[in-house]
Structure formats: C-alpha cells, structure tokens
Amino acid sequence: MLIRVDNLAKHYPIAGGFFGHRTVGAVRAVDGVSFSIDRGETLALVGESGCGKSTTGRLLTRLIEPTAGTVRFDNMEISEMDAGELRAARRRMQLVFQDAGSSFNPRMTVGALIAEPMHLAGASAADCKARVQELLPLVGLAAEHTDRYPHEFSGGQRQRIGIARALALRPDFVVCDEPVSALDVSVQAQVINLLTRLQREFGLTYLFISHDLRVVRHVADRVAVMYLGRIVEIADKATLYKAPQHPYTRALLSAVPAHRPGAVRKKTEVVGEIASARAVPSGCRYHTRCPYVMPICRTEEPELTELGATHSSACHLVQTSH
Ligand SMILES: Nc1ncnc2c1ncn2[C@@H]1O[C@H](COP(=O)(O)OP(=O)(O)OP(=O)(O)O)[C@@H](O)[C@H]1O
Ligand SMILES: [Mg+2]
Known part of the structure; x- marks a missing residue:
C-alpha cells in the first residue's frame, strides 16, 4: 500500500x-x-x-x-x-491538472517549464537540461520542442508538457x-494511453x-x-x-x-x-x-x-x- x-x-x-x-x-x-x-x-x-x-x-x-x-x-x-x-x-507526489496549459507561464519555454520543479529542488542547469531531453520523447514530444513556447502547442501537446513536468522529479x-x-474526444484516448504506458514503465x-x-x-x-x-x-x-x-x-x-x-x-x-x-x-x-x-x-x-x-x-x- x-x-x-x-x-x-x-x-x-x-x-x-x-x-x-x-x-x-x-x-x-x-x-x-x-x-x-x-x-x-x-x-x-x-x-x-x-x-x-x-x-x-x-x-x-x-x-x-x-x-x-x-x-x-x-x-x-x-x-x-x-x-x-x-x-x-x-x-x-505530483499533480497533473485539467488544461495544464492555462497555468503555464507563457514567457517560459517548454524546456524551462518542464525543468522548473527540478530547478526549484536545486538541480543544476546541466541536469535539468539532460532530464528534459529524456522526458520529451517519453511523453511523445520532440527534442526541438524544448525552445518553443506553450501557446505554440495544441491542447493535447500542452497536456503532454504538463505530464513531463509532473514526472520531472521521478514521483x-x-x-x-x-x-x-x-x-x-479524439485526443483523450492518446493522452490516456500515454498515462497508462508511463504508469507501466515507471x-x-x-x-x-x-x-x-x-x-x-x-x-x-x-x-x-x-x-x-x-x-x-x-x-x-x-x-x-x-x-x-x-x-x-x-x-x-x-x-x-x-x-x-x-x-x-x-x-x-x-x-x-x-x-x-x-x-x-x-x-x-x-x-x-x-x-x-x-x-x-x-x-x-x-x-x-x-x-x-x-x-x-x-x-x-x-x-x-x-
Ligand atoms: N478554497 C475554497 N474555499 C471555499 N470553498 C471551496 C474551496 N475549494 C473548494 N470549495 C468548495 O468545496 C466543494 C468541493 O470542491 P472541489 O473543487 O473539490 O470539487 P470537484 O469535485 O473537484 O468539482 P469539479 O468537478 O467541478 O472540479 C465545492 O462546493 C467548492 O465550491
Ligand atoms: Mg475538480
């Protein structure tokens, strides 16, 4: 338990x-x-x-x-x-919210958003960067997405960013x-499948x-x-x-x-x-x-x-x- x-x-x-x-x-x-x-x-x-x-x-x-x-x-x-x-x-213990995108700071890049919990926990910039590169493919995003801003993504992709962020500290x-x-509805199944895959994997x-x-x-x-x-x-x-x-x-x-x-x-x-x-x-x-x-x-x-x-x-x- x-x-x-x-x-x-x-x-x-x-x-x-x-x-x-x-x-x-x-x-x-x-x-x-x-x-x-x-x-x-x-x-x-x-x-x-x-x-x-x-x-x-x-x-x-x-x-x-x-x-x-x-x-x-x-x-x-x-x-x-x-x-x-x-x-x-x-x-x-981490949280994934409904419409994670709306709570993101629009001036932060995807990489910075995902790394923020690690950064706050005192991780070095190099460790944060490495972890972001590890997390992006895990949630179905590409390495080059790291320098983009959240508004450039669809709702489903923003949920993936939120999931990566929640997993940053290996909860x-x-x-x-x-x-x-x-x-x-068409995107719901993809995000649910992602969550179940991550659950099995980790x-x-x-x-x-x-x-x-x-x-x-x-x-x-x-x-x-x-x-x-x-x-x-x-x-x-x-x-x-x-x-x-x-x-x-x-x-x-x-x-x-x-x-x-x-x-x-x-x-x-x-x-x-x-x-x-x-x-x-x-x-x-x-x-x-x-x-x-x-x-x-x-x-x-x-x-x-x-x-x-x-x-x-x-x-x-x-x-x-x-
Ligand atoms: N900070 C707060 N101050 C006062 N009342 C609150 C506060 N947070 C939640 N409530 C009230 O507590 C009850 C439960 O709220 P909660 O957000 O947990 O519901 P929920 O089941 O998540 O609903 P939803 O499906 O709409 O998200 C509601 O009546 C809500 O208005
Ligand atoms: Mg609620």
Whole structure:
C-alpha cells in the first residue's frame, strides 16, 4: 500500500454578517473519506462537479491541510513528518491538472517549464537540461520542442508538457485531476494511453479524478464514487460497472451513453440538482434525489459497508437487502 487516508475532511468556513466577519457555517468539501491505493494501482475518483474530488487530490498531495483525518504515504503519517521529510514526500507526489496549459507561464519555454520543479529542488542547469531531453520523447514530444513556447502547442501537446513536468522529479504517486476533460474526444484516448504506458514503465500509482465514468473505464483498477464530500461506493472496476449497488452509481452509469449504436438502455437519470456542500442534507446526503428513499435515509447517515472483498457501499437500501 502506498497511500492510505482515514476520515479525511476539509471544511471551509463561510463568512457572514454585514461585514463578513462572522463564520456562519462551513462548506463541507470533503467530509470523512477513507481509502487506500496500492503501489502501481490506479484508483479512479468519480462524481459530479463540486463533490470534492479536487479537494481530495490536494489533501493527498498536501497542497492544503485537512480539517480532520490522516494521510499515510509510504507508511509515514504526513502530519508527523518534519520539514525535510515533507519536502521529500512532496517530490514523490505530483499533480497533473485539467488544461495544464492555462497555468503555464507563457514567457517560459517548454524546456524551462518542464525543468522548473527540478530547478526549484536545486538541480543544476546541466541536469535539468539532460532530464528534459529524456522526458520529451517519453511523453511523445520532440527534442526541438524544448525552445518553443506553450501557446505554440495544441491542447493535447500542452497536456503532454504538463505530464513531463509532473514526472520531472521521478514521483511515485501522481494525482491526475481531470487530465483529459478539456481535450477533444479524439485526443483523450492518446493522452490516456500515454498515462497508462508511463504508469507501466515507471510503476506509478495514480489517483485518477474524473466526472466521466467512460473515461475512467480504461484506466482504473478500482473506482470510488463520491457524492457531496463522501464516498458512496467503491469497488474493483469489473464489479462497479457490472453490479453497481448504490442508486447514485447506477444513475451515473445510466447517464453514460451505450457503446453500440442503437442499443437500448434503461434510463435511471440522475434526478435533480446536486445538493450543496454548504448545506449538506441530513441522513443520507443523496436522499433528496434518491428514487428509493426510505424514512431512515432522512435521519441516519449510512456507513460505507463491505458487500464483498473489494466492494463497499453506503446505502440503507443496499444494506437491508444484503
Ligand atoms: N478554497 C475554497 N474555499 C471555499 N470553498 C471551496 C474551496 N475549494 C473548494 N470549495 C468548495 O468545496 C466543494 C468541493 O470542491 P472541489 O473543487 O473539490 O470539487 P470537484 O469535485 O473537484 O468539482 P469539479 O468537478 O467541478 O472540479 C465545492 O462546493 C467548492 O465550491
Ligand atoms: Mg475538480
């Protein structure tokens, strides 16, 4: 196991009152999440916009501090690391963002962008240059691209630059936060193939964030479905797609268009808008949208409960029928 999180939470205070000086509540962006990822494995994290996926990714890589809960990385509790240990751990954990290009400094060359993390870590100019020449072909770019500027590249190529940059320090763990969501469908597959090839080659461990279950189907070993700051179902990929149990997972899956043209699919649309992380519903947070809601769902929050060796779900209905 490379990474394990327990009861992880991130709450943001909501300022209120006339001058905004009072705290009137909290956005429960992540609200008690536990899972682990094995070395070399890809865990996909899926859910609608605002359910807390990116916040989870940032908590894991310690870009933000949790309100509660723990993160263990390679058997070390992150909050107990001293400054040197934390710096070393951070190098081993990197992020690939959606539309990496928009965050690049437009005045930096591709070579400088890719080398920046190494440069900041104190590597010599010669080492940086050598590493860039090593990385460019690995991500499918040419050596001569090093002196060009990011605006000269397509979205897919800019994602490749972002991936090279994330790999510069030879990380073990990479959070891929919607890495292909801003790309044309035709380019998505290429970038996903690149990520899986790099994973095999370097034994990388991925947390792969996406709102799209279709994208995740090709890359995930296991899938965790998130709703309003909580994991409602987690399973190995085959089980999740073949025998989803949580009504929310089923609704998300039925929203995925069928592969065969003309294939008929029973629709269980996700009904209604996602409730707000600012005012999380009582009991099961999904009860306001669930077609199977029972009285207990309005009052008691269901725990994530094991249904099988690699399958857990947090749903009263599933738990009573099992
Ligand atoms: N710095 C912040 N301050 C206040 N609220 C925040 C902050 N960051 C995130 N949130 C809120 O926390 C919730 C979760 O946000 P997050 O970005 O993790 O969602 P997400 O699942 O990544 O969504 P998307 O699919 O749109 O990227 C949202 O309600 C968001 O508005
Ligand atoms: Mg996000």
